[in-house]
Amino acid sequence: MPVIKLKQALHHQSSEMQFTILLKDKGGLKDIPAFCQQQSLLCELVSETPVIEFLIQRQ
Template identity: 75%
Template sequence: MPVIKLKQALHHQQDENAFIVLLKDKGGLRDIPAFCQQQKLHCELLAQAPVIEFLVCRKKESLCR
């Protein structure tokens, strides 16, 4: 479900370059990076506990390093 919601956010908010993704399900630790790699998005793990937090960027030049 988190990948589907991220995909929808990317589609509906095309003017946004960066997204914070918050998850409770540990499956997202592999699903979100795999999706980002397929879509050529930059993905950075920010935190794992108590909530999993990713920074996902469309372009490396944006908020991502």
């Protein structure tokens, strides 16, 4: 579900932007970076505990 939400947010935004994604599901540790790589987005893992936090940016 987080990848779908990110895809929707990207669709509604243009030009440069930045997203912070907060997750509880550890599956996102693989899914989010893989999606970002496919979409040529910068993806930084900020925190893994207690909540998984990613910073996503368009290049």
